[in-house]
Amino acid sequence: MSIQKIARLAGVSVATVSRVLNNSDTVKDANREKVLQAIKASNYQPNLLARQLRTARTSMILVMVSDISNPFCAEVVKGIEEEAEKNGYRILLCNSGSDIERSRSSLQLLSGKMVDGIITMDAFSKLPELSHLIVNTPWVQCAEYADAGEISCVGINDSEASQEIVGYLADKGRRRIALINHDLSYKYARLRQQGYLRQLDEHNLTWQAIGYASELSFSAGKQAMISLLAAETIPDAVFAVSDTLAAGAMAAIQASGLRVPEDIAVAGFDGTELAEMVTPPLTTLAQPSRDIGRNAFRLVRQKIDQPDAAAERLILQGRLIKRASA
Known part of the structure; x- marks a missing residue:
């Protein structure tokens, strides 16, 4: 379909269609939407090479x-x-x-x-x-x-977000809150850990334990939780820096014969669909992804x-x- 037919279908001028295809800011939103709908309805494929030559x-x-x-x-x-x-x-x-x-x-x-x-x-x-x-x-x-x-x-703000999660767990009466983190070369991992430590301090909680997952995967989260459960004193709550790690942690807890949340509460981070798929459903800090x-x-x-x-x-x-x- 030609650009002229797109213009007729949208009820706008050829120049307007051209400006939409070239991403001009001068097109009214209503006209841009008409053109985009016409393009979608007609399966129009603009000549990208020609456009590149015209517009660089x-x-x-x-x-x-x-x-x-x-x-x-x-x-x-x-x-x-x-x-x-x-x-x-x-x-x-x-x-x-x-x-x-x-x-x-x-x-x-x-x-x-x-x-x-x-x-x-x-x-x-x-x-x-x-x-x-x-x-x-x-x-x-x-x-x-x-x-x-x-x-x-x-x-x-990763630090503030992690503080909100840890504060919530502390307010629910949890006193041994562990963290499952990831690679500290990522700034978000460092900031979420800082928030975790800061919130423990604000609630006067001296017990802490941090496990580091080798990757952001279910199996890595499960392995990190197994290590935490092998310690002499185990946590009564775990905050994992991703929902995927949290899901793995829940699997490890349940495989050990312990219950979530009765024995160990679990919270994740990201707010992905996975948080609603696990049993019990996961408390999480949802990012506006x-x-x-x-x-x-x-x-x-x-x-x-x-x-x-x-x-x-x-x-x-x-x-x-x-x-x-x-």
């Missing part, structure tokens, strides 16, 4: 995630993709594993002008090296971020359109969901 843009965003199997990462990517499609963009997904060599390979797309911008979810410790590879390409960082600098970022993704795209597009705009640091609000596990 590809309408493609590179999205680099540390682990696409992590439900939180997957939900953020869904948010990015939803917002990108609304604005005529597509994404290229790279599962970097926070490995610089894998990242380097994907970032070759930048030098070839194959993408207009990049959204990353890599470990905070990798950001300095990534910045040398990304250089001046519009860039937004999700979840992991610096407190100041030239990189726009979006996430939540889709909104993180949507805002990441908004910020990267803003940087594409206004390269000299100042970096933004957007902190969203998490929400404690109380369920039967705690």
